[in-house]
Amino acid sequence: MSTPLQFDLIGTDARTRARLGRVTTRHGCFDTPAFMPVGTQGTVKGVLPDHIAATGSQIILANTYHLMLRPGSKVVAELGDLHKFMAWPGPILTDSGGFQVFSLADINRIDDDGLTFRSHIDGSVVQLTPKLSMQVQNDLGADIIMAFDECADPRKPVEYQQQAVDRTLRWAEQCIASHARPNDQSLFGIVQGGTCESLRLSCVEKLIGLDFPGYAIGGLAVGEGFEAMTRVLSYTAPALPERKPRYLMGVGFPRDIIAAVREGVDMFDCVMPTRNGRNAYAFTASGPIRLRNSRFGNDSQPVESGCDCYSCRTFTRGAIRHFFLAGEMLGPILLSLHNIRFYQRLMVDVRRAIAEGRFDDFAATDPRASLAAAAEAEPQDVQDT
Amino acid sequence: MSTPLQFDLIGTDARTRARLGRVTTRHGCFDTPAFMPVGTQGTVKGVLPDHIAATGSQIILANTYHLMLRPGSKVVAELGDLHKFMAWPGPILTDSGGFQVFSLADINRIDDDGLTFRSHIDGSVVQLTPKLSMQVQNDLGADIIMAFDECADPRKPVEYQQQAVDRTLRWAEQCIASHARPNDQSLFGIVQGGTCESLRLSCVEKLIGLDFPGYAIGGLAVGEGFEAMTRVLSYTAPALPERKPRYLMGVGFPRDIIAAVREGVDMFDCVMPTRNGRNAYAFTASGPIRLRNSRFGNDSQPVESGCDCYSCRTFTRGAIRHFFLAGEMLGPILLSLHNIRFYQRLMVDVRRAIAEGRFDDFAATDPRASLAAAAEAEPQDVQDT
Numbered sequence: 117m118s119t120p121l122q123f124d125l126i127g128t129d130a131r132t133r134a135r136l137g138r139v140t141t142r143h144g145c146f147d148t149p150a151f152m153p154v155g156t157q158g159t160v161k162g163v164l165p166d167h168i169a170a171t172g173s174q175i176i177l178a179n180t181y182h183l184m185l186r187p188g189s190k191v192v193a194e195l196g197d198l199h200k201f202m203a204w205p206g207p208i209l210t211d212s213g214g215f216q217v218f219s220l221a222d223i224n225r226i227d228d229d230g231l232t233f234r235s236h237i238d239g240s241v242v243q244l245t246p247k248l249s250m251q252v253q254n255d256l257g258a259d260i261i262m263a264f265d266e267c268a269d270p271r272k273p274v275e276y277q278q279q280a281v282d283r284t285l286r287w288a289e290q291c292i293a294s295h296a297r298p299n300d301q302s303l304f305g306i307v308q309g310g311t312c313e314s315l316r317l318s319c320v321e322k323l324i325g326l327d328f329p330g331y332a333i334g335g336l337a338v339g340e341g342f343e344a345m346t347r348v349l350s351y352t353a354p355a356l357p358e359r360k361p362r363y364l365m366g367v368g369f370p371r372d373i374i375a376a377v378r379e380g381v382d383m384f385d386c387v388m389p390t391r392n393g394r395n396a397y398a399f400t401a402s403g404p405i406r407l408r409n410s411r412f413g414n415d416s417q418p419v420e421s422g423c424d425c426y427s428c429r430t431f432t433r434g435a436i437r438h439f440f441l442a443g444e445m446l447g448p449i450l451l452s453l454h455n456i457r458f459y460q461r462l463m464v465d466v467r468r469a470i471a472e473g474r475f476d477d478f479a480a481t482d483p484r485a486s487l488a489a490a491a492e493a494e495p496q497d498v499q500d501t
Numbered sequence: 502m503s504t505p506l507q508f509d510l511i512g513t514d515a516r517t518r519a520r521l522g523r524v525t526t527r528h529g530c531f532d533t534p535a536f537m538p539v540g541t542q543g544t545v546k547g548v549l550p551d552h553i554a555a556t557g558s559q560i561i562l563a564n565t566y567h568l569m570l571r572p573g574s575k576v577v578a579e580l581g582d583l584h585k586f587m588a589w590p591g592p593i594l595t596d597s598g599g600f601q602v603f604s605l606a607d608i609n610r611i612d613d614d615g616l617t618f619r620s621h622i623d624g625s626v627v628q629l630t631p632k633l634s635m636q637v638q639n640d641l642g643a644d645i646i647m648a649f650d651e652c653a654d655p656r657k658p659v660e661y662q663q664q665a666v667d668r669t670l671r672w673a674e675q676c677i678a679s680h681a682r683p684n685d686q687s688l689f690g691i692v693q694g695g696t697c698e699s700l701r702l703s704c705v706e707k708l709i710g711l712d713f714p715g716y717a718i719g720g721l722a723v724g725e726g727f728e729a730m731t732r733v734l735s736y737t738a739p740a741l742p743e744r745k746p747r748y749l750m751g752v753g754f755p756r757d758i759i760a761a762v763r764e765g766v767d768m769f770d771c772v773m774p775t776r777n778g779r780n781a782y783a784f785t786a787s788g789p790i791r792l793r794n795s796r797f798g799n800d801s802q803p804v805e806s807g808c809d810c811y812s813c814r815t816f817t818r819g820a821i822r823h824f825f826l827a828g829e830m831l832g833p834i835l836l837s838l839h840n841i842r843f844y845q846r847l848m849v850d851v852r853r854a855i856a857e858g859r860f861d862d863f864a865a866t867d868p869r870a871s872l873a874a875a876a877e878a879e880p881q882d883v884q885d886t
Contacts, residue, residue, distance in 0.1 A: 158823060162830040165815065167549070187798065187823040194799040195819045203815040413572065414579040430550065430588040434580045438543060438572040445547040445830055 120259065121302035121329045123361045131476040133354060133380035136467055139175075139361055141207045141259035142300060143199060146174035148361060148382035149466050151373070151459045152209060154390065157182045158192075158202050161390050162449040163456070165203045167426060171453065172460035175207040175259075177385045180252050181216030185235050185242070189255035197257030209385070210258040211365070212249045212306075215267050215334075226266065228283060246290035250303075254296045262332060262365075263291040265306040270340045277310040281319045284308045288326055304330040304363060311344050313351050320355045331356045332363040333381070342372065342488065349379040356380075370399075370462055370487040374479050377466055389455035394448040396440045399458040401483050405433075407451065412437045419450075425457035426450075505644065506687035506714045508746045516861040518739060518765035521852055524560075524746055526592045526644035527685060528584060531559035533746060533767035534851050536758070536844045537594060539775065542567045543577075543587050546775050547834040548841070550588045552811060556838065557845035560592040560644075562770045565637050566601030570620050570627070574640035582642030594770070595643040596750070597634045597676075597691075600652050600719075611651065613668060631675035635688075639681045647717060648676040650691040655725045662695040666704045669693045673711055689715040689748060696729050698736050705740045716741045717748040718766070727757065727873065734764040741765075755784075755847055755872040759864050762851055774840035779833040781825045784843040786868050790818075792836065797822045804835075810842035811835075 122140040129135070137148040153160045153168060156179045160168050168176065178198055183189060192201050198208055214231060217223060221233035230245035249264035264287050268280035288305050295303050305328035309315030323331060333352055336345045349364070353376075356362050363383035364376050373384050389399065396407040400420040405412070407419070418428035419436065427436070427450040439447035462484055469478035479485050507525040514520070522533040538545045538553060541564045545553050553561065563583060568574060577586050583593055599616060602608060606618035615630035634649040649672050653665035673690050680688050690713035694700035708716060718737055721730045734749070738761075741747050748768035749761045758769050774784065781792040785805040790797070792804070803813035804821065812821070812835040824832035847869055854863035864870050 157827045157829055158820065159829045159831040162834070164552070164811070164831070164834065166811070182827075186827055187819070191799050191819065191823075195801050195817050200801075200817070201820045201823075203820075414576050416580050416585075426549070426551070432580050432585070434572070434576065435543065435586045435588075438576075438586075442542045442567075442571055444542055444544045445834070446544040446549070449547070449549065449830070449834075 119302075119329070120298070120300055121361075123330070123359060125359060127471060129470050129475045130473055132378045132479070134377050134466075134470045134475045135380055135382060136470040137361065137382055139207070139382075141302070143208070143259050144174070144206045146207055147467055149373070149377045149463055149470075150175060150383050151463045152177045152383065152385040153456050153459075154179070154385055154387045155202060155204070156387075157186070158198070160452070160456070161394065162445065162452050163390075167453055168204070168456065169206075170426060171457040172464065173456060175209060176202070176204055177209045177211065178202065178256070178258065179216055180210045180213035180249065180256065181220070181244075183210075183256060184213060184244075184252045185237050189252040193255040193257070199257065207260070208258040209260040210253050210256050210262065212262040212264040213244055213252065214249070214264050215366070217244055218267055228286070230264070230287075246287040247294040250291050250294035250296070254301065257297075257301070259301060260330065261295075261301050261303050263288045263303060263305050263328075265308055265334055267335050267338065268308065268310060270310050270335065270338055272310075274310070274312055274315070277308075277312055277315055281308050281315055285319065285322050288323060292326060302329040304328055304332050306332045306334040306365070307352055307356075308335045310335060311340055311348055313348075316348060316352045317355055320352060324357060328360070330361040330363065332365050334365050336364065337367045337372065342375070345372065346375050346379070349376055349381065353380040369489060370459075370484040372488070373462070374466065374482075374485045377470075378475070378479055389459050390452045393451035393453075393455040396437075396447065396451065398451050399455050399487065403487070407433060407437045407447070408440050409437075419454050420458070423454065423457065423461070425454045427454040504687075504714070505683070505685055506746075508715070508744060510744060512856060514855050514860045515858055517763045517864070519762050519851075519855045519860045520765055520767060521855040522746065522767055524592070524767075526687070528593070528644050529559070529591045531592055532852055534758070534762045534848055534855075535560060535768050536848045537562045537768065537770040538841050538844075539564070539770055539772045540587055540589070541772075542571070543583070545837070545841070546779065547830065547837050548775070552838055553589070553841065554591075555811060556842040557849065558841060560594060561587070561589055562594045562596065563587065563641070563643065564601055565595045565598035565634060565641065566605070566629075568595075568641060569598060569629075569637045570622050574637040578640040578642070584642065592645070593643040594645040595638050595641050595647065597647040597649040598629055598637065599634070599649050600751070602629055603652055613671070615649070615672075631672040632679040635676050635679035635681070639686065642682075642686070644686060645715065646680075646686050646688050648673045648688060648690050648713075650693055650719055652720050652723065653693065653695060655695050655720065655723055657695075659695070659697055659700070662693075662697055662700055666693050666700055670704065670707050673708060677711060687714040689713055689717050691717045691719040691750070692737055692741075693720045695720060696725055696733055698733075701733060701737045702740055705737060709742060713745070715746040715748065717750050719750050721749065722752045722757065727760070730757065731760050731764070734761055734766065738765040754874060755844075755869040757873070758847070759851065759867075759870045762855075763860070763864055774844050775837045778836035778838075778840040781822075781832065781836065783836050784840050784872065788872070792818060792822045792832070793825050794822075804839050805843070808839065808842065808846070810839045812839040
């Protein structure tokens with residue numbers, strides 16, 4: 117392989133824009149549409165790598181913001197890069213760090229140079245720039261790295277969105293110029309533009325001119341709502357190059373993933389399986405269940421009948437409820453595992469439906485296609501937003 | 502197999518009293534001398550059963566006191582007994598609950614009937630009697646269950662020790678009378694008597710008259726010191742029946758285990774591998790290390806060179822240190838795993854040394870034989886005392 121990323125488009129659905137593909141990196145390949153569990157601080161919280169692999173996950177995501185602040189990207193590099201650090205020999209993607217600054221840090225300034233903020237760990241002032249984001253991501257050594265962008269608040273006026281797009285495009289060029297390991301790591305560009313079609317399309321056009329090996333769609337699932345998100349995807353995704361992977365950042369509920377696959381998106385990540393799992397919230401095809409509920413006290417069924425995950429093969433609902441009430445780590449561990457497997461089984465079924473030319477029917481009839489916002493557990497942990 | 506426990510004495514060391522054996526239960530067998538990890542509330546904290554099995558553990562222990570209060574032994578029975586509840590298909594031992602009442606609960610009264618205390622969970626008043634301890638342990642369904650005894654404070658005068666022994670013996674008879682599943686579960690008697698040789702020996706003699714399938718030595722490692730403990734073992738263990746297993750409760754450091762094996766003890770349990778692991782404390786043959794120490798920040802070695810555990814095969818010291826500092830569950834999980842494997846590798850080497858007739862030399866020269874009290878981490882978690 118001469119380039120660090122190869123995307124094979126295996127097939128497209130006849131009645132929708134859904135695509136079946138495979139991405140090959142220097143650390144192995146993953147099938148698309150793909151779901152990436154989130155390993156914020158260098159671990160998928162509570163789940164050892166052998167169990168993550170057993171969920172069918174083929175690529176995981178780590179957060180540049182967190183690792184930059186602690187333990188520091190140089191430390192990760194000295195320990196042999198993120199693959200060794202996380203003990204994940206397969207593909208890894210890192211984000212640019214920008215989104216976490218917006219959501220977690222005390223921001224002092226956004227300007228054309230970057231973001232200046234106070235660390236949520238020690239209060240120190242840090243300026244994150246396109247160049248620094250690239251340096252950090254080069255140190256971490258993920259297979260896919262993300263351009264540093266501005267994810268503008270969707271409630272801001274279109275003039276601000278325009279300014280954020282302009283900044284995102286300038287930063288994209290700076291990222292390309294700063295990227296020191298183009299033979300090892302594939303840098304994806306990020307489309308911004310809020311819910312404005314012309315802004316989105318002009319952003320896409322200019323990013324295509326920069327010839328990234330893959331493209332992400334950012335600034336969605338940040339409060340604009342499902343209809344608006346789907347509308348943006350309906351014109352943004354098809355405008356992206358057919359022969360390159362498309363990644364919808366931070367999404368989402370099963371309903372959202374299925375809707376985005378329909379528009380031609382290939383890659384997803386979301387903290388919901390793990391965060392909800394830590395809060396005793398289990399995804400099932402017939403709707404979510406909250407394992408702290410007393411009705412599960414002597415329930416000898418698995419979390420989800422028919423699920424093949426380690427938790428469902430091994431433990432009863434009653435035991436898992438007890439683990440949560442007793443404050444035992446096994447509660448969060450077991451539901452994180454189940455929820456990741458739930459997502460990966462969904463992706464397997466999505467890919468199979470596309471392969472068999474029946475994705476439209478699948479999306480219309482599968483009960484998981486309606487699992488949405490009501491399914492979100494209360495966020496009790498902001499660490500992996 | 503006609504009885505629920507069979508003990509095969511495979512060999513005895515020529516120069517010490519060390520014994521090599523095998524215990525067979527209705528849920529499989531374990532080699533002795535054996536170390537049992539502690540699964541207080543129905544889980545070995547943070548470690549999934551497949552990883553516990555991979556440490557070489559063949560039998561685990563669970564605490565009657567905790568499970569009786571939450572979720573309740575009837576709930577465990579409804580869910581299919583402790584093997585199903587904990588997802589541990591192999592041998593399990595439960596204690597009587599008495600020791601945890603002494604160490605965790607607010608005791609209102611000790612009398613000839615039993616212990617009256619306030620639950621540490623909801624403040625309710627509970628009276629634990631020999632009969633109730635048996636009922637609870639019968640519900641839980643462990644392979645080996647323990648008689649309800651009084652573990653007297655070793656600082657109390659000999660008159661009190663005598664009274665506690667008398668009570669322990671009366672309660673032992675009551676336990677035999679109440680034990681409802683003698684064909685499934687093996688009830689062990691417990692020797693008390695503090696550090697008084699005549700009391701210990703008379704207690705042994707009377708327990709032998711009750712013909713238990715195995716015997717535990719209680720009331721040690723409760724503050725009397727290493728020399729006193731070894732002295733008590735030197736006359737108590739050899740007085741027990743040769744063809745039945747001997748269990749030293751709640752012990753201990755590698756040094757203590759090796760010293761007890763020398764006196765002819767076959768079974769051990771201790772929370773140290775897991776509790777210390779949760780506090781970033783790792784056992785190694787060359788002495789303990791504390792993974793929060795900054796010197797491990799960019800240390801790319803495994804926790805212990807030459808260790809074959811999942812943690813050491815998979816993660817660097819630097820990454821594990823980061824997980825502790827970042828509050829990630831993987832820190833406690835990985836060191837619990839390593840420490841359990843450390844103990845099980847010790848037991849493998851102990852058994853091999855006995856089999857090869859060189860236990861005396863092993864005990865004199867192996868560096869682990871000196872790992873003792875200085876190795877204890879600060880207890881930050883009283884849940885599994």
